[in-house]
Amino acid sequence: MNTIALMYHGIFSAHHSVSNMPAEDLPYAISESTFAEHLSLLNGKPVQLTFDDGDAGWYYSALPLLKEFQRKAIFFVTPELIGTPGYCDWEQLRALVLAGHQVGTHGLTHRFLPDLTEQQCVDELAISKSILEDRLGVKVTTLSFPGGRFGRREVQLAKRAGYQFCFTSEPGRLKTFDIDMLGHDEPNQALIIEPRIAVRADTGNDWLAGLIEGRTTLWGRIYVVHWIKLVLKKLLGNQGYHGLYRLLRS
Ligand SMILES: [Zn+2]
Numbered sequence: 101m102n103t104i105a106l107m108y109h110g111i112f113s114a115h116h117s118v119s120n121m122p123a124e125d126l127p128y129a130i131s132e133s134t135f136a137e138h139l140s141l142l143n144g145k146p147v148q149l150t151f152d153d154g155d156a157g158w159y160y161s162a163l164p165l166l167k168e169f170q171r172k173a174i175f176f177v178t179p180e181l182i183g184t185p186g187y188c189d190w191e192q193l194r195a196l197v198l199a200g201h202q203v204g205t206h207g208l209t210h211r212f213l214p215d216l217t218e219q220q221c222v223d224e225l226a227i228s229k230s231i232l233e234d235r236l237g238v239k240v241t242t243l244s245f246p247g248g249r250f251g252r253r254e255v256q257l258a259k260r261a262g263y264q265f266c267f268t269s270e271p272g273r274l275k276t277f278d279i280d281m282l283g284h285d286e287p288n289q290a291l292i293i294e295p296r297i298a299v300r301a302d303t304g305n306d307w308l309a310g311l312i313e314g315r316t317t318l319w320g321r322i323y324v325v326h327w328i329k330l331v332l333k334k335l336l337g338n339q340g341y342h343g344l345y346r347l348l349r350s
Contacts, residue, residue, distance in 0.1 A: 103273050104311070105148040107244075107296040111135050111157030120186030124342070125153065127301050132161040139169040141305055145312050148279060149173040150267060150296060152206050152244055154181045159192035163199060172279055176206035176244040176267070179231045190235055197236050202282050204242030204267070205229050212249040212338055221254060225261040241282055242267065244296075249338065259291040270295045271322045297322065 109125055112118045113132035121129060130138075142149075149166075151158055154177050166173055175196055183189040188196075197203060205228040207213065213221050229240045241264040245254065248269025258266050265277055272295030297311060310318040333341045 101274075101278055102146045102148040104146075105150050105267065105274055105277065105294060105296040107267075107269060107298045108135075108149065108151045108162075109153055109299075110155035111161040113157065113161050115160040116155075116157045116186075118186075121155070128298065129155075129157075130299065130301055130303070132157070132165070135161060136165055137305060138299070138308060139165055139171065141308055142171075142312070143169060147312060148274065148277065150176065150244065152176045153210070154178055154187040154193075154206070156186055156188050156192065159188050159195060163196060166201070167199060172200055172202070174202040174204055174242060174267075174279065174282075176204045176242070177228075177232060178206045178208065178210045178246070179228050180209045193236060197238055202242065202279060203232055203236055203238055203240060204244060204265075205232055205240055206244050207246040210246045212247045213245060213254045214249050214251050215338060218253070218257070221257050222261070225258055225263070229261060229263075239282075241265065245269070247338070255291065255293065263291060264289055266291060266293045267296050268293060269298060271297055271319075271326050 108130070109128035110118060110121055110130075111132055112129055118126060118129050149171060151162065151173060158175060162173065175193070177188075177193065181187045182193065193203065205225070208224045208228040208231075211224065213224060216224065225243065232238070232240045241262070243258055243263045243265070244267040250266070250268065255266065264282070274294055276292055277294045307318065332344070336344060
């Protein structure tokens with residue numbers, strides 16, 4: 101049983117650049133060689149790998165490296181981004197499925213669910229699920245919230261749409277998640293919300309090792325930073341928070 105889940109985004113390499121990547125996603129993009137180092141460090145460790153958004157680096161870098169290190173991952177896809185510049189197309193996603201990886205949804209359009217009306221939110225959750233199921237021929241029971249934004253309403257709607265597991269961007273250790281539980285019909289299963297730790301461009305190997313070892317000071321720092329971000333988002337709202345984020349990065 102894995103104890104934590106890591107959240108990756110884009111991976112760049114000689115085959116795939118980050119030139120089409122939105123500026124706000126760049127702090128989360130890592131190189132292929134960094135990803136290989138991470139896999140080497142994580143070898144045999146109880147860590148679930150997850151990926152958000154649909155970057156084409158999943159196909160060019162993650163797919164061969166995961167095979168080399170014999171790991172299975174979950175790829176959270178936003179259907180409206182599929183086949184657009186810099187993102188995986190349907191064939192590339194099918195290759196991930198064929199290799200035994202899991203696919204979950206990451207909204208239909210990547211809009212933040214709490215900003216939408218109830219009907220829009222239902223559509224984001226239900227349509228993305230059915231498109232992925234139809235086009236990839238798999239059962240989709242996992243979801244990761246776009247931008248990590250969710251509340252009680254979004255959880256209720258996800259449950260109604262038939263999801264088993266919702267992954268957030270909130271730090272913590274996994275409760276019950278096991279990748280082998282996915283894809284099976286378990287109609288009475290309660291919806292389970294699972295935390296994830298974001299991997300960033302500046303994530304160092306020592307930090308990653310400390311995370312897995314459970315180094316108290318490192319985990320404490322993660323929780324404090326998360327708490328500060330939560331307070332800022334509450335004070336400024338989603339738009340204001342992103343405005344501040346862009347300002348600080350410019
Ligand atoms: Zn995303």
